[in-house]
Amino acid sequence: IALHAGFNNYGEYAFKQKNRDYSIDDCYKLHESIEKYVVPIWKRIGSLSKKNHGFKTYRPWDLTPCNLPKAPFQNAIDLLNGVEEIFRKTDLYFYEKFIHIRKAGLIDVEERENKAPGAACFT
Incomplete structure (x- = not known):
């Protein structure tokens, strides 16, 4: 579909079709920012939760918002x-x-x- 519509790939076609006001590169930048800033914090929270609750392993679903000290x-x-x-x-x-x-x-x-x-x- 994308090639016949004059696009190099489906991603370019889909972004145009959905009238995105951001680019595929913007999505990659957001992903990189999340990896750089959010993931380390999440891992730190997981490590603390593992230690505080005595878990041997930690999974993302082991920590829910109601376990946090305040909203x-x-x-x-x-x-x-x-x-x-x-x-x-x-x-x-x-x-x-x-x-x-x-x-x-x-x-x-x-x-x-x-x-x-x-x-x-x-x-």
Whole structure:
């Protein structure tokens, strides 16, 4: 399909078809940032959880939000402010993108009727 439509690969075709305002390279940059900043923190949390709970092994499902000492945020504004602060401290490119989509009202994280708890939409 992609080749017949004049694209080099399906990824390029799909991004155009879905009107993405970010590129495949942007996805790779996000992935790299997560590997660089989030994964080490997650591993540290896992190590602490393993030690504190006496686990021999640690799996991602061994730690749930209710095991954390306090809620990471109280409402949607706190959540978005926290994400903004994380991006500001770790990756200015994604910080600027986040500011843009937040100001444009393209992030929907508030809970409401007929929406799954914890669900988020980014348009």
